[in-house]
Amino acid sequence: MISKRIDNAALFAMLSSLADNKQAIGRRYAYWCNGAPALEAAVAAAAMTQDELGHARTLYPLLEDFSQAEADPQQVEPMTRTLHYHLGTLDQDFAGWCDFVATNFLVDTALTTFFEAAQDSSYDPLRQRARKVVQEEHLHFVHGEGWVRRLAKAGGAVRKTLVASLQKFWDETLCWFGPQDDPTMQRLQNEDVIDASPDELRSRYLAKVMPVLNSLEIEFPVAFNATTKRWELTQALSWENWQASSRRLEQA
Amino acid sequence: MSETQENTASRRNALNESHVWQVYARRKYDEPLHEIGNVMADDVELARVYARSIYDEFSWVEMVLVPRETIVTVIES
Numbered sequence: 001m002i003s004k005r006i007d008n009a010a011l012f013a014m015l016s017s018l019a020d021n022k023q024a025i026g027r028r029y030a031y032w033c034n035g036a037p038a039l040e041a042a043v044a045a046a047a048m049t050q051d052e053l054g055h056a057r058t059l060y061p062l063l064e065d066f067s068q069a070e071a072d073p074q075q076v077e078p079m080t081r082t083l084h085y086h087l088g089t090l091d092q093d094f095a096g097w098c099d100f101v102a103t104n105f106l107v108d109t110a111l112t113t114f115f116e117a118a119q120d121s122s123y124d125p126l127r128q129r130a131r132k133v134v135q136e137e138h139l140h141f142v143h144g145e146g147w148v149r150r151l152a153k154a155g156g157a158v159r160k161t162l163v164a165s166l167q168k169f170w171d172e173t174l175c176w177f178g179p180q181d182d183p184t185m186q187r188l189q190n191e192d193v194i195d196a197s198p199d200e201l202r203s204r205y206l207a208k209v210m211p212v213l214n215s216l217e218i219e220f221p222v223a224f225n226a227t228t229k230r231w232e233l234t235q236a237l238s239w240e241n242w243q244a245s246s247r248r249l250e251q252a
Numbered sequence: 253m254s255e256t257q258e259n260t261a262s263r264r265n266a267l268n269e270s271h272v273w274q275v276y277a278r279r280k281y282d283e284p285l286h287e288i289g290n291v292m293a294d295d296v297e298l299a300r301v302y303a304r305s306i307y308d309e310f311s312w313v314e315m316v317l318v319p320r321e322t323i324v325t326v327i328e329s
Contacts, residue, residue: 040291040292040293040306041302044306047305
């Protein structure tokens, strides 16, 4: 029996990006399973590593179902894949525990925001996976938030290093949702794969991270609009180095 | 100790976990909760994450944390 492949470049691109980001986060976390500041945090890091790699492992096989995978079948296997659609800031090893915490709190939460928008997806395999991912990610967010609070309150060089790590990931994480007129995201929303536009996803994302950052007086160009009751960017994102195909910022 | 050294020491202390949480759990509803270990965390939310990730060898039906400092000794060992 010949099964018909799905012809949807937008969905294929987004699944590739989600899988690559989960895989990259898992690999970066893995280095810290025996290097965290406390034994408890090391065990939590190991558990989160397993979760992230597990999420990637459930996403990659979906790529095989798409006609876009036919051109180069080696790109659907994480072991043979040469394309990397994860954030450019995940290319390098973490410089320290603060990079782990910033990735945990900022990058992983952005991916979760996307999965939350796909919990009633018209694409069944994503809907099923999204619900499980969202459930597991709750603990990851609590871990990220807890560590952001601890490191920020420690003050001095510890706080400075944390803020530098958060700043390192900030722009690219917000850009990952794409510009508002991103054709990939527009198609996904039009086909009910997700239930929000890039700006709406960014707004939902800011509603998660900003209350924490604001309470710790960690400043980013975001303000709370009392009328709309939403956190809004006060500075436009720069799309100059944005690569739509890989959903990452490439250094010029 | 100089002021700078004191500040550094206090920041280092701020990162050290000082609160111990006793972890109790049970695998069946007809079993009582029993102590399965402990975790160290200053923050109750982090204590929850640590307890779940460290003591994940069984599918518990219930797990609770008790701050060690709230335990009242009746008969000392």
